[in-house]
Amino acid sequence: MGRLQGKRALITGGTSGIGLETAKQFLAEGAQLIVTGLNPATIATAQATLGENVTVLAADSASVEAQQRLAHEISTRFGELDIAFLNAGISVWVPIEEWTEDMFDRSFAVNVKGPYFLIQALLPVFAQPASVILNTSINAHVGAARSSVYAATKAAFLNLSKTLSSELLSRGIRFNAVSPGPVETPLYDKLGIPDVYRAQVNKDIVNTIPAGRFGTPAEIAKAVLYLASDESAWTIGAEIVVDGGRTLNG
Template identity: 75%
Template sequence: MSRLQGKRTLITGGTSGIGLETAKQFLAEGARVIVTGVNPDSIDKAKAELGSDVLVLRADSADIAAQKELAQAVQDHYGQLDVAFLNAGVSVWAPIDTWTEEMFDRSFDINVKGPYFLVQALLPVFANPASVVLNTSVSAHVGAANSSVYAATKAAFLSLSKTLSSELLARGVRFNAVSPGPVDTPLYDKLGIPAAYRDELSKQIVAGIPSGRMGTPEEVAKAVLYFASDESKWTVGAEMIVDGGRTLNGE
């Protein structure tokens, strides 16, 4: 397969879950790949799984200086960038009365502010044409309890797929968004959910999905692959919801 043959790609949050699977599919389609992560164990695992041809970098999505350094590293490695999948993010669900300003700012820094300034830093690096894919969420559309901050970050990120398309299309950079529903990834393990409750929570989540199961990283990665490829070159500012019908049920 060669849908991305020779394309120079960047995947943030690419050392586990959806990002790692997307990296594997990009490689299988002939792309050159750089991935980022923050967890040392995940970084080491990704290096082993992806092979020596893939550059694996540590970059905290919340750190604006790190975004500038990442853009410089991409330019040094590739010269120009054809595809960026902005996937790094955090999912924190909590009742409104438990949120602190620090927690709120941290979620927005990782999910919105950092990626925004990464795009800014990449402006001199993007090839013409280039494709940017944002990993948003169906939470931007549904009103799930305890998701107020997370959903707000994803709604803001989804908005950027349209506004930045309008602003940067003349430069040849198009933006699109993939919005997954509940996906079986390590993200759920990072929420601090006790093991005894995890199975019960999974059952509750699945009960709200008409397809009767969570999605897989592979299924979301295929949507990203489409937006990254030239097959979607006339698709601009669009959103692909990959959720097993989750949004059919509203909340």
């Protein structure tokens, strides 16, 4: 029997990268699954990859209304929800001089506001017990240049794993976080790095990682799988850092 046999799970941002790999591992462990995305092309690819038994929905993580619709859809399809992996997010790295109010608001809307109100909307839907895993980042701890807003969103999101655990544990809902280091995913393709510089940027990043390489989505997904499963029933308000030793360098 799989580690998630009979569990009903949601993965936001599940059509590429860490989310899609986690969806594959959840399926292999017996979960029923709803996955969300935003890009029509990756939604179609994910549906083909995961199969007809998985529901793949379009949902903008920045929209509170979209999160409320998603919670209603989950209630209609599943009745209750055992697992939520809140993975949808954006990563924008630019100097402070280049930030605009709209850029700032969009980053916080996608990475913090939308997921927060999704949790609120899911409160009547969560089973007892339920496990919620937040995908945060080592940038909540590491003061990397050009990451000021992104890191702030992830620090806020990470803190929710503790505050909401305290508030909602009596309802049978436990929260934990997984904080990846540099992982080779499509997220890095969205940073606006010109192709001519990409190899050098990758080399510079790898030089900061004691393990000497980027992580893989599968390695992050294994940590998420543990936090989703009953094996972690006594793991509450915790953070699993999966970073190849990156945070050892400060």
